[in-house]
Amino acid sequence: MNTNISSGLAAALAIGVAFFATGAHANHQVYVSDSNAPAHCQAFTPGPTNTVRNRVTGAENIGAAMNVACAFESIGSDAGVQPVADAGVQIANNGNTAFTVTCSELSGHFGDVGTVIAKTTASIDPAASVHVDFSADDTPDEEDGDLGYYTVGIVCNLPTHAVIAETHATWYDEDGVATIGG
Numbered sequence: 001m002n003t004n005i006s007s008g009l010a011a012a013l014a015i016g017v018a019f020f021a022t023g024a025h026a027n028h029q030v031y032v033s034d035s036n037a038p039a040h041c042q043a044f045t046p047g048p049t050n051t052v053r054n055r056v057t058g059a060e061n062i063g064a065a066m067n068v069a070c071a072f073e074s075i076g077s078d079a080g081v082q083p084v085a086d087a088g089v090q091i092a093n094n095g096n097t098a099f100t101v102t103c104s105e106l107s108g109h110f111g112d113v114g115t116v117i118a119k120t121t122a123s124i125d126p127a128a129s130v131h132v133d134f135s136a137d138d139t140p141d142e143e144d145g146d147l148g149y150y151t152v153g154i155v156c157n158l159p160t161h162a163v164i165a166e167t168h169a170t171w172y173d174e175d176g177v178a179t180i181g182g
Contacts, residue, residue, distance in 0.1 A: 028082075028172045028173065028174060029172065029173065029174070030085075030170060030171075030172055031170065031171050031172070031173055032168060032169070032170050033072060033073070033167075033168060033169045033170075034166065034167070034168040035166070035167055035168075036056060036057055036058060036165065036166060036167075037054075037058050037059045037070065037089070037163075037164040037165060037166060037167055038054040038055070038056070038058070038059055039167070040070045040071060040072060040167045041059050041068050041069065041070040041089075041164050041167065042054075042059075042068065042069060043059075043061075043066055043067070043068050043069075044066065044067040044068070044069060044155075045066060045067075050066070051063025051064065051066055052066055052068055052158070057165060058092065058163040058164055058165035058166070059163065059164045060094055060161065060162070060163040061158035061159065061160060061161070061162050061163075062160065062161070063160065064160065065157055065158065065159045065160070066157070066158055067155055067156070067157050067158075068155070068156050068158050068164055069153060069154075069155045070089060070153060070154045070155075070156075070164065070167050071151075071152075071153045072084065072087055072151070072152050072153065072154075072167065072169040073151075082146070082150060082171050082172050082173050083107075083144075083146035083147060083148055083149055083150050083171065084107070084146060084147045084149065084150060084151075084152045084169050084170065084171045085135065085136065085145060085146050085147070085170045085171055085172060086133060086134060086135035086136070086147070086169070086170050087105060087133070087134055087147065087152045087154060087167075087168065087169040087170070088131055088132055088133035088134060088154070088167070088168055088169075089103065089131070089132050089154055089156060089164050089165075089166065089167050089168075090129055090130070090131050090132075090164070090165045090166035090167075091103075091121060091124060091129060091130055091131075091132060091156065091158075091162060091163065091164060091165070092124075092128070092129035092162070092163040092165045093124045093125060093126050093127065093128055093129070093161060093162065093163075094126075094127075094161045094162075094163050095126055095160060095161025095162075096126050096161075097126065098123045098124060098125050098126065099123070099124060099159045099161075099162060100120055100121050100122070100123055100124065101120070101121045101124065101132070101156055101157065101158060101159065101162055102118060102119070102120045102121075102156070102157050103118070103119055103120075103121075103132045103154055103155065103156040103157075104116060104117065104118040104119075104154065104155050104156075105117045105119075105134035105138075105147065105152060105153070105154050106152070106153050106154075106155070107147045107148045107149040107151065107152045107153075108148070108149045108151065109149075109151060114147070114148040114149045115138075115139045115140070115147060115148050117134050117138045117139070119132055119134070119138075124162075129163075129165060132154070132156070134147060134152075134154070135147070146171075150171065152169065154167075
């Protein structure tokens with residue numbers, strides 16, 4: 001092996017050891033998942049009794065009131081996925097009369113349930129929309145800044161002509177760029 005190459009490898013290894021020894025870590029970055037509802041949401045009732053119609057821009061209920069569940073994923077680094085900071089859905093009215101919608105956020109896994117939070121919107125007028133958002137401010141331990149788990153879901157009871165148009169979730173994780181100290 002060429003001595004210049006072996007010297008370069010030794011130097012690179014020494015720099016790596018120095019980063020490790022001085023407490024090198026990555027900065028944290030905010031990550032957001034934002035999409036149209038059909039990417040994350042589906043009706044509770046499959047088959048011919050399902051009146052929720054998925055379209056590119058949203059999932060609309062065209063029949064009697066029906067529950068629709070939206071599940072969010074968060075993708076993490078080698079350091080592990082961090083809990084979701086907030087999550088929400090946009091509800092639109094595609095009908096001719098105003099209505100309210102009740103949504104519940106559930107964090108955790110089956111058998112290991114975290115926080116459950118329920119919210120009902122104000123009246124949503126025809127052609128209008130509202131966001132139903134859940135954050136650490138809604139949890140009993142709001143000081144921690146998250147919903148308690150890295151998996152969260154939202155269930156909304158959609159009346160006729162209610163549309164879940166958008167979904168979003170935010171979480172924090174390492175950005176992959178090492179920094180020294182601190």
